[in-house]
Amino acid sequence: MKTPFVTKELVQEIVKKYPTPFHIYDEKGIRENARKLKEAFSWNKGFKEFFAVKATPNPYILQILKEEGCGVDCASIQELYLAEAVGMKEGDIMFSSNETPAGEFAKARELGGYINLDDITLIDFLDKECGIPETVFCRFNPGGFYNVSNDIMDNPGDSKYGMTRHQIADAYRRLMMLGAKNFGIHAFLCSGALTNDYYPMLARDLFKLAVELHEETGADIRYINLSGGIGIPYRPGIKPCDIMKIGEGVRAAYEEIIEPAGMEVAIFTELGRFMLAPYGHLICKAIHEKHIYKEYIGVDACAANLMRPAMYGAYHHLTVLGKEDAECDHRYDVVGNLCENNDKFAIDRDLPRIDIGDYICIHDTGAHGFSMGYNYNGMLRSAELLLKEDGSVQLIRRAETAHDYFATLDVCPMMKNINYK
Numbered sequence: 001m002k003t004p005f006v007t008k009e010l011v012q013e014i015v016k017k018y019p020t021p022f023h024i025y026d027e028k029g030i031r032e033n034a035r036k037l038k039e040a041f042s043w044n045k046g047f048k049e050f051f052a053v054k055a056t057p058n059p060y061i062l063q064i065l066k067e068e069g070c071g072v073d074c075a076s077i078q079e080l081y082l083a084e085a086v087g088m089k090e091g092d093i094m095f096s097s098n099e100t101p102a103g104e105f106a107k108a109r110e111l112g113g114y115i116n117l118d119d120i121t122l123i124d125f126l127d128k129e130c131g132i133p134e135t136v137f138c139r140f141n142p143g144g145f146y147n148v149s150n151d152i153m154d155n156p157g158d159s160k161y162g163m164t165r166h167q168i169a170d171a172y173r174r175l176m177m178l179g180a181k182n183f184g185i186h187a188f189l190c191s192g193a194l195t196n197d198y199y200p201m202l203a204r205d206l207f208k209l210a211v212e213l214h215e216e217t218g219a220d221i222r223y224i225n226l227s228g229g230i231g232i233p234y235r236p237g238i239k240p241c242d243i244m245k246i247g248e249g250v251r252a253a254y255e256e257i258i259e260p261a262g263m264e265v266a267i268f269t270e271l272g273r274f275m276l277a278p279y280g281h282l283i284c285k286a287i288h289e290k291h292i293y294k295e296y297i298g299v300d301a302c303a304a305n306l307m308r309p310a311m312y313g314a315y316h317h318l319t320v321l322g323k324e325d326a327e328c329d330h331r332y333d334v335v336g337n338l339c340e341n342n343d344k345f346a347i348d349r350d351l352p353r354i355d356i357g358d359y360i361c362i363h364d365t366g367a368h369g370f371s372m373g374y375n376y377n378g379m380l381r382s383a384e385l386l387l388k389e390d391g392s393v394q395l396i397r398r399a400e401t402a403h404d405y406f407a408t409l410d411v412c413p414m415m416k417n418i419n420y421k
């Protein structure tokens with residue numbers, strides 16, 4: 001069972017002010033989860049989570065996480081502007097970009113962010129642009145396949161990120177020559193991991209690498225960035241990760257590898273999905289039904305509001321609000337209005353009978369949901385709302401209007417005299 005954090009009654013109240021579709025986030029859930037993560041790694045002196053901004057790039061969300069002691073992980077200058085807006089300070093920003101355009105490293109440094117280099121060739125690029133900072137991170141790619149407990153988790157050998165084992169040693173040597181004093185290692189080898197073993201395995205590998213690189217190059221390695229990748233159970237019946245167990249697993253590896261080497265490192269994370277996905281819903285309304293070779297329910301949201309099902313075939317659980325306890329004796333495809341046949345939030349899903357006007361809650365949209373939105377077919381981005389701890393609802397981003405959609409056509413006189421509805 002998956003229980004929404006909103007009820008039909010609350011949604012009926014909300015739509016009087018903010019019509020569907022909208023994304024809504026649960027402040028209480030976000031805070032409690034962030035505190036649990038902090039507790040799981042409280043054994044590590046310098047531990048810090050840098051929330052992956054791309055998952056939910058809204059300043060109100062970043063502000064909540066900041067209050068819980070999190071920093072942010074950015075990969076573009078726009079994400080840096082968001083970090084600046086919420087007042088992220090020296091040491092609160094991790095800039096884990098790749099194929100970095102000119103000017104972005106300089107902005108990250110101006111804000112006191114850590115620079116995480118994706119490639120060895122970026123050293124000279126960084127040096128020319130804004131000099132080499134005292135602390136530099138390098139992103140590692142071990143190549144091959146990445147296995148956790150005999151399961152292939154991902155294929156780093158086929159991924160564009162990071163440096164090879166040989167390059168990362170050379171990178172540290174060169175960075176030291178150019179004045180860098182402290183180093184971090186970063187790796188992101190698997191996304192959406194549902195096993196408690198991923199972080200401990202990755203930590204073990206990176207701790208070993210840190211000890212080796214220290215011996216080989218003399219580099220003073222102070223930080224291990226485990227990046228993102230902890231998954232959440234999108235399907236009901238799947239066990240969520242146990243963050244306390246994960247923290248303990250990383251601790252065991254630390255005591256086994258880092259402590260005997262006489263080293264001390266701070267653990268950093270860049271979680272996105274784990275921090276936000278369960279604490280967001282996309283709320284939409286059934287507006288049409290269609291009976292052809294299959295039974296369809298048309299809703300007022302579409303893949304432009306939540307791309308994951310269309311893009312990855314991702315499962316998102318649906319709850320028909322007010323029918324939580326009704327029998328799932330109907331089988332539907334629940335679809336949006338894009339002229340794209342993959343615009344389906346659910347395919348052959350057993351649900352209670354859906355009536356026109358029913359509100360449907362699409363679960364686990366808090367990360368990589370709104371943010372992956374787009375404007376195909378002239379579709380507009382929805383509003384984002386925050387369900388606050390005191391039960392009130394705050395608009396944290398208004399819905400796009402036709403004026404927003406056409407704003408960049410201000411070069412075109414033909415667009416001037418249209419009266420948008």
Ligand SMILES: *Cc1c(COP(=O)(O)O)cnc(C)c1O
Binds near residue numbers: 274
């Ligand atoms: C996307 C991303 C993350 C967050 O990944 P999740 O799977 O959401 O935890 C963290 N770090 C980097 C560099 C990323 O690109």
